Amino acid sequence: MEEILEQYQTVALNDVQIWFNAGKTTDFPADGGGCVKYKGKQIAVINFERRNEWYACQNVCPHKMEMVLSRGMIGSSEDTPKIACPLHKNNFSLVDGTNLNGNDYKIATYPVKIVEGEVLIGFVD
Ligand code: FES
Secondary structure, X not given: OHHHHHOOOOOOHHHOOEEEXXXXXXXXXXXXXXXXXXXXXXXXXXXXXXXXXXXXXXXXXXXXXXXXXXXXXXXXXXOEEEEEXXXXXXXXXXXXXOEOOXXXXXXXXXXXXEEOOEEEEEEOO
C-alpha cells in the first residue's frame, strides 16, 4: 500500500514543469469534483465554486487506500478549504493536504490554473 502513496507528492507552484490539461471547467460539477488520470495517477479535481477556487489532490484516501476523494464533501474549516472523505470522513486541507482531524494521514496537492476555460494541473514530471 505504501507504493500507492509514494507516487503522490505535493507539487509547489514554483516547481511545476508540466501543466496537464485536465479538461474544460464545464466538465467539473460546481462545488464538486471529478477524477482525471495523469501517468497512472488518479487526481481529484475540485471546482470549489462557492469560493471561486479550484484545487487538485490525490484521489486515493490514505486511510484505506480507496479512490474516493473526488466524491468527497467540500467545505471550509475556519478559512481553510477542505475535503472530507466520503467513507470515514477524514478531513484534509485542500491547500496543503494536512489532515484536519489531527491524525497522520495527509494527501498530496497540486497547483491548478484556469486558462481560457481549460483546467490545468501542475506536475513535476
Ligand atoms: S477511506 Fe477515507 S477516511 Fe477511511
